[in-house]
Amino acid sequence: MAIIDSRHAAKQLIYEKVFRSATLTAAILVLLILGGVALSLLHGAFPALKQFGFAFVTREIWNPVTDQYGALSAIYGTVVTSLIAMAIAVPTGFGIALFLTELCPPLLKRPIGVAVELLAAVPSIIFGIWGLFVLAPVLQRHVQPWLIAHVGPIPGIGKLFMGPPYGIGILTAGFVLAIMVLPFIAATMRDVFDTVPPMLKESGYGLGATTWEVIWNVVVPHSRAGIVGGVMLGLGRALGETMAVTFVIGNAHRISTSLLAPGTTISSAIANEFTEAVGDLYTSSLIALGLLLFLITFAVIAAAQAMLRRLERRALSSI
Amino acid sequence: MNRRAFRKFKNGVFLTLSLIATLAGLACLAALLFTLISHGISGMSWRLFTDMTPPPGAQGGLLNAIYGSAAMTLLGILVGSPIGVLAGTYLAEYGRNSRLSVAIRFINDVLLSAPSIIIGLFIYEIVVVRMGHFSAIAGALSLAVLAIPVTLRTTEDMLNLVPIGMKDSSAALGAYPWRTTVSILYPAARSGIVTGLLLAIARISGETAPLLFTALNNQFWSTNLNAPMANLPVVIFQFALSPYKDWQNLAWAGALIITVTILILSVSARVVLAMLHAKGGAAK
Numbered sequence: 001m002a003i004i005d006s007r008h009a010a011k012q013l014i015y016e017k018v019f020r021s022a023t024l025t026a027a028i029l030v031l032l033i034l035g036g037v038a039l040s041l042l043h044g045a046f047p048a049l050k051q052f053g054f055a056f057v058t059r060e061i062w063n064p065v066t067d068q069y070g071a072l073s074a075i076y077g078t079v080v081t082s083l084i085a086m087a088i089a090v091p092t093g094f095g096i097a098l099f100l101t102e103l104c105p106p107l108l109k110r111p112i113g114v115a116v117e118l119l120a121a122v123p124s125i126i127f128g129i130w131g132l133f134v135l136a137p138v139l140q141r142h143v144q145p146w147l148i149a150h151v152g153p154i155p156g157i158g159k160l161f162m163g164p165p166y167g168i169g170i171l172t173a174g175f176v177l178a179i180m181v182l183p184f185i186a187a188t189m190r191d192v193f194d195t196v197p198p199m200l201k202e203s204g205y206g207l208g209a210t211t212w213e214v215i216w217n218v219v220v221p222h223s224r225a226g227i228v229g230g231v232m233l234g235l236g237r238a239l240g241e242t243m244a245v246t247f248v249i250g251n252a253h254r255i256s257t258s259l260l261a262p263g264t265t266i267s268s269a270i271a272n273e274f275t276e277a278v279g280d281l282y283t284s285s286l287i288a289l290g291l292l293l294f295l296i297t298f299a300v301i302a303a304a305q306a307m308l309r310r311l312e313r314r315a316l317s318s319i
Numbered sequence: 320m321n322r323r324a325f326r327k328f329k330n331g332v333f334l335t336l337s338l339i340a341t342l343a344g345l346a347c348l349a350a351l352l353f354t355l356i357s358h359g360i361s362g363m364s365w366r367l368f369t370d371m372t373p374p375p376g377a378q379g380g381l382l383n384a385i386y387g388s389a390a391m392t393l394l395g396i397l398v399g400s401p402i403g404v405l406a407g408t409y410l411a412e413y414g415r416n417s418r419l420s421v422a423i424r425f426i427n428d429v430l431l432s433a434p435s436i437i438i439g440l441f442i443y444e445i446v447v448v449r450m451g452h453f454s455a456i457a458g459a460l461s462l463a464v465l466a467i468p469v470t471l472r473t474t475e476d477m478l479n480l481v482p483i484g485m486k487d488s489s490a491a492l493g494a495y496p497w498r499t500t501v502s503i504l505y506p507a508a509r510s511g512i513v514t515g516l517l518l519a520i521a522r523i524s525g526e527t528a529p530l531l532f533t534a535l536n537n538q539f540w541s542t543n544l545n546a547p548m549a550n551l552p553v554v555i556f557q558f559a560l561s562p563y564k565d566w567q568n569l570a571w572a573g574a575l576i577i578t579v580t581i582l583i584l585s586v587s588a589r590v591v592l593a594m595l596h597a598k599g600g601a602a603k
Contacts, residue, residue, distance in 0.1 A: 019497035026405035034426045040444035095340025119348045121585040123525025129559045210330035240434025242528040274532045290440045
C-alpha cells in the first residue's frame with residue numbers, strides 16, 4: 001500500500017511539474033511574441049533606416065520609381081484621421097455612456113449596451129466597404145459641397161475645406177474611424193461610470209443638484225483616469241486601423257492642407273503596397289512604416305493601460 | 320431666466336444631447352446592417368456555396384474563399400487557444416502576483432489592442448520570408464497570434480471567478496494543483512472559457528490585414544496548407560475595389576456572410592456568459 005502510494009505521489013509530482021512548465025512556457029511565449037514583433041520589425045526595417053536615417057521620418061517624398069521613401073505623409077494622415085475620429089467619437093461615446101448609466105430605462109439598458117458592443121464586433125473590412133459605397137457618396141453629394149460653400153470662404157479654418165468634393169479622403173476616413181472606435185470608447189466609459197459609488201451620486205442629488213450637475217461634478221471627476229484610459233484605448237485602435245481606412249482614404253502620398261483631399265496612413269500604405277512592392281528598399285521602407293506604427297500604438301496603449309490599471313487599484317482599495 | 324430655470328435648461332440640453340448621441344450610435348449600426356442586407360441579399364444564392372471565385376465577367380461563388388477562411392480560422396484557434404488557455408491558467412493559478420505575471424498581463428493587454436497589420440508583418444518576416452512563399456500556414460499562424468490574447472484574458476478572468484472554497488477543498492483532499500486545475504477549475508469555468516473561444520473565433524474570422532501578406536489569396540480551389548489560400552476577407556477587399564459589377568456583388572454577399580457569422584458568434588458568446596451568471600446567482 002505504502003509503495004503504491006509513494007509511486008502514485010511520484011507520478012503526480014511529475015504531472016505537476018509537466019503541467020506547471022507547460023503553463024509557464026505558454027505565458028512566456030506571450031512575452032516572446034511581443035519581443036519577436038519588435039525584433040522582426042527592426043530587422044526588416046533596417047535597410048531602409050540605414051539608407052535614409054532619421055530623415056525617413058521627416059521626408060514627405062514617397063517614390064518607388066526613384067527608390068526614395070519618407071514617412072511624413074503617412075504619419076500626417078494617420079495622426080489627422082485619428083484626431084478627426086476622436087473629435088467625433090469622444091463626445092458621442094461620452095453621451096452614450098452617460099445615457100446608458102444615468103438615463104436609460106433599466107429595461108433598455110442591456111439591449112442598447114449589447115447593440116453598441118455588437119458594433120464593436122463588426123470586422124473593419126465591413127466598415128470599409130460600407131464607407132466606400134454608402135458613406136462616401138453621401139458625403140460627396142451632401143456634406144462636402146456644403147462645407148466647401150459655407151466653411152471654405154472663412155479665412156484660416158477655410159483652408160481645411162477647399163478643393164473638389166472627392167467623397168473619399170482624409171475627412172471620410174476620419175468619419176469611418178469615428179464610427180469604428182465609438183463602441184470601444186462608449187463601452188469603456190460606461191464601465192468606468194458604473195464604478196462610481198452610488199453613495200456619492202445620491203449625495204449630489206440630496207444637495208439638490210440636477211442630473212447633469214451630478215454627472216459633471218461627481219461622476220466625471222471620480223472617473224477621470226478611466227475616461228482618459230478609454231479615450232487612449234480608442235486612439236490606439238484608430239491609429240492602427242487598417243482595412244476601413246484603406247477603402248476610403250484615396251492612397252495619395254502627399255500632405256494637403258484640405259481635409260477633403262485624398263491622403264494615406266501608415267497602415268493603409270502597408271496594406272495597399274506591400275504585396276506589390278518590388279525591390280528590397282521598397283519592402284523595407286514599408287516595414288519601417290510598420291515599426292513606426294508599432295512604436296506609436298505601443299506608447300498610446302501602454303499609457304491607456306497604465307491609467308485604467310491605476311483606476312482598478314483605486315477601486316479595489318476603496319472597498 | 321432665473322438661476323434655477325437656467326440650471327434646469329442646461330440639464331435638459333445635455334441630457335437631450337446624450338440621447339441624440341445614443342440614437343446616432345444605434346442609427347450607425349442599423350444603417351450598416353441595412354446596407355449589408357439590402358446589397359448582400361441579392362447576391363445570395365446556392366452558387367455562393369458551390370462555385371469557385373470567378374474571373375471578371377463570369378458567374379461564380381465563394382466556395383474556395385469560405386473554405387479557406389474556415390480552415391485558417393480553425394487552424395488559428397487550434398494553435399492559439401491552447402497557448403492562451405495555458406498562459407491564462409499560469410496567471411490565475413501559479414503566477415498570480417509575481418513580477419512576471421504583472422508583465423505578462425500588461426503585454427497581453429497591449430497585444431489585445433495592437434494593430435493586426437503589425438502581426439501580419441511579424442509573421443511575414445518570420446514565416447513567409449523564411450519559407451520563401453505565401454502560405455495558408457502563415458495565415459493561420461497570424462490568426463493564432465491574434466487569438467492568444469483574447470483566450471488568455473477570458474481564461475484568467477473566468478478561473479478567478481471560481482469560488483476559492485472549491486480549490487481549497489480539492490487541495491485539502493491532497494490533490495496537486497494540476498489535478499485541481501484540470502478536474503475542478505476547468506469544468507467549473509467551462510462556459511466562461513468557451514465564451515473566450517467564441518470571442519476569439521469572432522475576432523479572427525473577420526481579420527483581413529494580417530492575411531494580405533501571409534495567406535495572400537488564391538483564385539482556385541486549394542487545400543494545400545503550404546500554398547496561398549483564398550479567404551473571405553481578402554476576396555471581399557479585392558472584389559469590392561474592382562470595377563466589375565459581378566465582383567462587387569460577390570463582395571457584398573461575402574460581407575453579409577461574414578457579418579452574420581460574427582454577430583451570431585458574439586451573441587452566442589454573450590448567451591453562454593449570461594447563462595453562467597444565472598447559474599452563479601443560483602449557487603449563491
